[in-house]
Amino acid sequence: MIGRHLLSTEDLSQEQAIAILDTTAELAAVSDRSVKKLPTLRGRTVVNLFFEDSTRTRLSFELAAKRLSADVITFSAKGSSVSKGESLKDTALTLEAMGADAVIIRHSASGAPFRLANAGWIGGSVINAGDGTHEHPTQALLDAFTLRRHLRSGAGDLAGARVVIVGDVLHSRVARSNVRLLHTLGADVTLVAPPTLLPVGVDAWPCNISYHIEDALPTADAVMMLRVQAERMAGSYFPSALEYSRLYGLDARRLRLLSSEAIVLHPGPMNRGMEISAEVADSPQAVIVEQVTNGVNVRMAVLYLLLGGAEPTTSTKEGV
């Protein structure tokens, strides 16, 4: 239904994206039961291959796979053969030899999941959990699911929804995935950032651009705040953290510029006081904690849709 891999939101048609969101809605009910377990992926092996640090995404995938009764192995780069110089290829061949049905990969190099999926090293499915500054498709899907739940009563697409994304777009794979997916779902996206944090060629992206957060807020149905990577401040992208926060941060005063129905999202982790004030993060309009719950459910849906049917290489019978 969605192909063999999930590498990029660019690969998803509107129909496929909605199928993932609809599947997520059904699987969400499992989290409310006392027995939070489904037998569907029993016997499948899912590998978390994380070359970059991550707690949230890794745990989310791990929980999603376990709720579907799959076996999960986590491979993190620190203290592994990678630090001894092992290549991606050899790591992949090792996992294939162990019988991985799906590999969830987070890597600092953009394109690493594509390489893993297409090099012929592994037979299973590849899920991109974030590659460099390129894409983070499951984050975009969980954001879209959250938006749909609040803005469209949990059904259909996001046609006409006005979404504003504020922050370090230049280095953000979350921004890239979201712009693509939200466009596919029919939403109207506006990126807000200082010119130094917008990539060259952003005017070709299917979204609007603004340098002024207060211009974008009044008409927004939802605002997504992106973390500013504090380590970048030495790179002269803006004069000081304080100035960035004053010009682009979402505080209580700016929250009041938003409609009372509008929601505030953040992929996490947050720098409270920098891009988002503590007051906003804890306000009833912020759906940041719900995003985490939705993240587990979206990842369950993706794992089900990739692994829940016949393996693509073995289903040769038509219609059976």
Add this chain to the structure above:
Amino acid sequence: MSPARVVLDEADMVRAVRRMAHEIIEKSRGVDNIVLLGIPTRGVHLAQRISSAIHDIEGRLVPCGTLDVTLYRDDLRMRQVRALETTSIPSEGIDHRTVILVDDVLYSGRTIRAALDALNDIGRPAAVRLAVMVDRGHRELPIRPDFVGKNLPTSQEETVRVQFAESDSCDEVVIEQIATGVAGT
């Protein structure tokens, strides 16, 4: 493919539903503790019809929901991944109640086996019963229905379709010969 043969028309289906509703009320000795769960898609329509018939007879509304069994099927790996249907358990829950599973056709029994596994993860009913519009035989598991609209002996070269106006053109039950070389569902 030989033409489809109508075995139950709209009026026959209404009578069957009414009789099943009476049987359910009789066997459950009232409607106090029962929950109807229809298996999507057509089991849901049948469950609603039965609920409506029970209401006509007893003047009370029985909690009615849906139970999708896709994730519990034993044949998932045999074909392309299936889309999920909706599961909606009434707010009263199923613990300590008599759950009546409702489906359109009972054939191998594997769908009901999956439904029983699904129920097991949702709660602990006091009892589970099964209502179907058509029992067409050829059971592959030791499962039997409690309430049946029509017993229809069939061959494995035939297919039985229970049609409801809600999702098909009209209410009727139809048998037809399947084209050779195409596996049945």
